[in-house]
Amino acid sequence: MSIAKHHALAPHITHHWKKITVSDLDFAPATGLENGKLLIHRDELISRLQSDPNIRNVKVDIVHPGESVRIVPVKDVIEPRLSLIPGYQVFPGVLSGWDPDTNRIPSGEIVSVCGMVVTTVGSIVGFQEGVIDMSGPGAKYSLFSQKHHLVLDITVQEGIGRHDHEKTARMAGFKAADYIARHALNKPLAGNAHETLINPVYPGSPGRQGSAEPKGLPRIAYLYMLQTQGLLHDTYYCGIDAKKMLPRFMVPSEVLFGAIVSGNCVSACDKNTTYHHQNNPIVLELLRRDKTDWNFVGCVLTNENVTLGEKQQSSTLAAGLIASLIPDGVIISKEGFGNPDADLMMNCSKIEAHGIKTVLLTDEFAGQAGASQSLVDGHPDANAIVSTGNANEVIVLPPLKKIVGDDRVITKMAGGSSKCRLPDGSIAVELQVLIGSTNQLGFERTSARFI
Amino acid sequence: MSGTSRNKQYRIVHYLNQFFGGVGGEEQANCEPRTIQGSKGPGRLFEKFFREQNVPVEIVATVICGDSYFAENQEKGLGEILPEIQGYSPDLVIAGPAFNAGRYGMACGAICSSLNPLGIPAITAMYKENPGVDQYRKTALIVECADIVTGMEDAVQKMVRLGKKVLQGEKIEFPKAEGCFEQGLRKNYFHAEPAYQRAIALLLQKIGSDSFETEYPIPFFDRVDPQAAIGDLKGLTIALVTSGGIVPTGNPDHIESSNASKYGRYSLEGLEKLETKTHQSAHGGYDNTYANHDPNRVLPIDMMRELEKELGFKQHEWYYATVGNGTSVDSAQKFAKEIAVELIRDGVQAVILTST
Structure with missing residues (x-):
């Protein structure tokens, strides 16, 4: 490809992103795209997934926006994509042996399916899997209600432990997304949206001197916190378990390729599914308006570990990496709540101590009445916070005609309670059961304020 | 009319x-x-x-x-x-x-x-x-x-x-x-712009000037200094209180897996250690596989019984448990006040708090 060849010599890693919009989704005798309609060969997909000996059974369903359907308990949501970079596949290190420490992501092209996602459900692994309502009041809180879903309801073999159960469901989702992308996107597809994203160059990278930056614009960096408390609270970067990783720079548009994937059973409202990582709106906005409204100087990945010592280490190293980019300001996004509030405050205060301004994205757990303080930790430097809503606020979700998955678990899920089922069939649950509803990468419009 | x-x-x-x-x-x-x-x-x-x-x-x-x-x-x-x-x-x-x-x-x-x-x-x-x-x-x-x-x-x-x-x-x-005074309650609403856009706009404002408005003012945090160590435990009554969600099997009080609205008080009488059959974790914020496998990992009765003989203190025969996952600080303060009153009434002089 001429684009790849050109950029192999340039300092900036550049990605060309083509988006194929899917207007409908259906089963058919062959998997592929036809006139904007994505067709799935159900049996072929099932047999591919069942080649995993841990899987006993996979049920595949199709769900459309606006239908009277509740999907529960949702584990992950994934957007099918195809990398056109030779030797570099989507979900690097997960579906391939890619090692980010021996290889730098090359420049090149990626194609994605828009409007359709792969969604994994099945018997509950943790308490913190989520609900997607395709219509009704619950549909206002999550972008997933606007997507066509290919739902994989996965049953594992008897006797499989919880950790293998989680991994089996996680891998099935990636394999299904990869299968769809390879069959639907493997031919020239015209007439769709595309854009080019040019990444910042890190200090010490080859060709750094040659990279010019417009003067007079604010320098902005991004600190990307990943939930890594372990044991069903894990996130992977290029297949590396992020709790075992030290804070590091990341080529921002690596996210497009699924370099970060979710293995999380943390509270549904503020866990970042794989879809959220693939489409991280902070990364995309910072890249899109780079050199016009600001200079985007880089993205640092860090983790949210369990022990105090690990928190101190990661926050010190992350703040140091951020400071080396000499930014004027940093956006910090969090995943999960409670324990990670401490990581957030350490990151904030240590970066502010370098004289760098911070803005934090967080949701709130202010109690059902909104009367409690919202975070479990604080710092005077955390004076610029964007709230993605009070996850404890109760909403009533009326009964929907069809359940995809199993809704008996709702009373046990984080945000449910033994009394959440109302006589008319509605459920009165905390917002935290709706997947992505208080997403801290900032996808949604929900916020909280004092009344 | x-x-x-x-x-x-x-x-x-x-x-x-x-x-x-x-x-x-x-x-x-x-x-x-x-x-x-x-x-x-x-x-x-x-x-x-x-x-x-x-x-x-x-x-x-x-x-x-x-x-x-x-x-x-x-x-x-x-x-x-x-x-x-x-x-x-x-x-x-x-x-x-x-x-x-x-x-x-x-x-x-x-x-x-x-x-x-x-x-x-x-x-x-x-x-x-x-x-x-x-x-x-x-x-x-x-x-x-x-x-x-x-x-x-x-x-x-x-x-x-x-x-x-x-x-x-x-x-x-x-x-x-x-033009009214705030009622001091957090209430959700749909903002016109998604949060990522607001975050970037707020950062540009904060870089550019001292006048910017946070969407959530961080409140004063109530930090409690630890008390001095007790030298000799002989003759003291010590209680166990946990936010790790260890409850009798079946979770009789239906303590929620997140944002608990209550706590439970359960007997330890005659128990030398907790068993998988009798106790479990109701907590939704951590992987409780290992706590369910051995509940003493979160509520260490086994060690307390050993130390009771060795150090000469008395294990209080009731323990208190709640789930500290997404539980509002208001609720936690309320639980703590009520539990403290009962512990003092029952002659407890020291408490070991375990969390997860």
Whole structure:
């Protein structure tokens, strides 16, 4: 490809992103795209997934926006994509042996399916899997209600432990997304949206001197916190378990390729599914308006570990990496709540101590009445916070005609309670059961304020 | 009569103290509640401004009470004033404005807060330092006004704007936007812009100037210094309290896996250690595989029994458990206060808190 060849010599890693919009989704005798309609060969997909000996059974369903359907308990949501970079596949290190420490992501092209996602459900692994309502009041809180879903309801073999159960469901989702992308996107597809994203160059990278930056614009960096408390609270970067990783720079548009994937059973409202990582709106906005409204100087990945010592280490190293980019300001996004509030405050205060301004994205757990303080930790430097809503606020979700998955678990899920089922069939649950509803990468419009 | 009265006018009852009601000054502060027909004092101004807003209103009655009388006999005063007001079937009750008059503000706040649950909308106005603001901001719509009477016209204008919305049946979802004091509760709403855009805009503002507004002001955090170590445990009674969610199997009190609304108190009598069969974790914030496999990992009874013999203390025979996952700080403080009272009552001298 001429684009790849050109950029192999340039300092900036550049990605060309083509988006194929899917207007409908259906089963058919062959998997592929036809006139904007994505067709799935159900049996072929099932047999591919069942080649995993841990899987006993996979049920595949199709769900459309606006239908009277509740999907529960949702584990992950994934957007099918195809990398056109030779030797570099989507979900690097997960579906391939890619090692980010021996290889730098090359420049090149990626194609994605828009409007359709792969969604994994099945018997509950943790308490913190989520609900997607395709219509009704619950549909206002999550972008997933606007997507066509290919739902994989996965049953594992008897006797499989919880950790293998989680991994089996996680891998099935990636394999299904990869299968769809390879069959639907493997031919020239015209007439769709595309854009080019040019990444910042890190200090010490080859060709750094040659990279010019417009003067007079604010320098902005991004600190990307990943939930890594372990044991069903894990996130992977290029297949590396992020709790075992030290804070590091990341080529921002690596996210497009699924370099970060979710293995999380943390509270549904503020866990970042794989879809959220693939489409991280902070990364995309910072890249899109780079050199016009600001200079985007880089993205640092860090983790949210369990022990105090690990928190101190990661926050010190992350703040140091951020400071080396000499930014004027940093956006910090969090995943999960409670324990990670401490990581957030350490990151904030240590970066502010370098004289760098911070803005934090967080949701709130202010109690059902909104009367409690919202975070479990604080710092005077955390004076610029964007709230993605009070996850404890109760909403009533009326009964929907069809359940995809199993809704008996709702009373046990984080945000449910033994009394959440109302006589008319509605459920009165905390917002935290709706997947992505208080997403801290900032996808949604929900916020909280004092009344 | 209900809804709009004859001539399709909205019916308003106005509450005033003895001073604004024209009874007299401080020497009349003990006067008992009385009602006069029609408007009085500031009431005329309200009628004028409502007319200017093209809202047909009539102040059908003005209830007047002495500040000291109400302050010293609040329950009795409310018992007299509320039925009197209800008798006029008002569409709206206006109290004050009370400016910085403390007793007057407390009366206006108490009356408005009591009327709202009766289905009678009521509004008042006060200066920010009036003690009625802190007392009643969560339960009444209180318009912010000046501290002294020279702010009357402005206060009435603002109250009329709010009153018009209330009369026309508009739900006041965000009192601050109507010039009222915040009620101090966090409430969700849909912002016009997604959060990532707001975050970037806020950062640009913070870089550019010192004037920027956070969406959540970080509150003062209550940090507790650990007590000095107890040297000798001999003869002490020690209790175990956990937020790690260890409960008897089946979770008899249905403690929620997140945002617990309760805690449980469970017996340890005769238990040398916890078993998988008898205890489990109800916590939804960590992977409880290992806690379920051996509940002593979170609630270490096995070690306590060993140490009990070795160090000569006494293990308290009850333990307390809740789930510390997404549980609001308010709830946690409430649980802690109640548990502490019981522990002290039961002669416990030290507590080991385990969490996850």
